[in-house]
Amino acid sequence: MRTEQHYCPDSPQGLRMRMVAGLVVILGSLGLISACDGSSGADGGTGSLVVAMTDAPVHSAAEVWVAFSGVTVKPESGPPIDFDFSEPRSMDLLTLTNGETEVLLDAEGLPVGRYEWLSLHVNAEFDGVMDSYVLTDTGDEIELRVPSGAQSGLRLVSGFTITTNQTTSLVIDWDLRQALVNPVGQPGWFLRPALRISDMARYGTISGIVDEGLLLDESCSNDLGRDLGNAVYLYEGHGVTPSDITGGDSDPIVTGNVSLNVDEDRYEYRLHFVSPGDYTIALTCQALDDDPEVDDGLDFVAPTDVTVIDGEVHTVNFD
Secondary structure: OOEEEOOOOOOHHHHHHHHHHHHOOEOOOOOOEEEEOOOOOOOOOEEEEEEEEEEEEOOEEEEEEEEEEEEEEEEEEOOOOEEEEEEEEEEEEHHHOOOEHHHHHEEEEEOOOEEEEEEEEOOOOOOOOOOOEEEEOOOEEEEEEEOHHHHHHHOOOOOEEEOOOOOOEEEEEHHHHHHOOOOOOOOEEEOOEEEEEOOOOOOEEEEEEEHHHOOOOOOOOOOOOEEOOOOOEEEEEEOOOOOOOOOOOOOOOOOOEEEEEEOOOOEEEEEEOOEEEEEEEEEEEEHHOOOOOOOOOOOOOOEEEEEEEEOOOEEEEEE
16 A cells, blocks of 8 residues: 655536635534634624535435425524525435535525534435435335434534635535435434535545455455445544444544546545545445444455645555
8 A cells, every 4th residue: 555645736626616605714524614814703794604515425325315404503692593495405415426516505694703503404204205315226215314313413513604705615525325224124214414514625635546456355245346345434533443334433434435447447436525634544345234333343454544635635545
């Protein structure tokens, strides 16, 4: 395995978001967000907020439709501010992979100041209404519901600042590999709030090539014929011992598929919108066995430390 890093020019997706969002700002997965330039303060001014969605792909579904009914933000001083949509905004999250995004809240005006949290409102109940649903890879349509005990997880508690005449732009990654659960003996599928929030102004990218020999190991449970079952898992911090998804604190913060690039005849992966910081990345060829509700004891290949720097692509090859 080898690692390297180099400067990342603006991607088409990043340019599109900048045109939508204007001047944007940072946030870390657990950090604070603040607008570039301008100043915050209680001068009665206004700024604006853009919220967009993206997704880390999953193997078990062809489409994943989620109906959003609104967004709420909470000022540090004052009651929550609701943005209720006149009609639910439905998105197929599986079209929002590989750096693609779709705007959910489009440059809405907000008073200048600090904000404590942002909450997503989702229509996902097992009520016979196909507002949020999954189309499985076998062609079945199954209702999605956010478990009652997980509703609070739709609230993202990272703070942010709205500053005068500036736009704060956030992108939320709903990692479906961690979010989709088929509860045995219960109707519908669960849609867990496996959310990661980042900013379009300060982020890095992690990408790399995977040697095919690692995917042919006798321990693999992948399906190379259908290009399924190979993935990289990213964990916060250096020196992390990788583990599969269990719904606990040790879960990866994001996952990404390893897929065959037919033109280049090689296996590749790419993780977008990674906030600056220290991470551990690892490869598994047993991703098809990862049940997000239990510890499956997956095998991982050579976990590697990587430090993400704003505006750079960091290459981690598995060979």
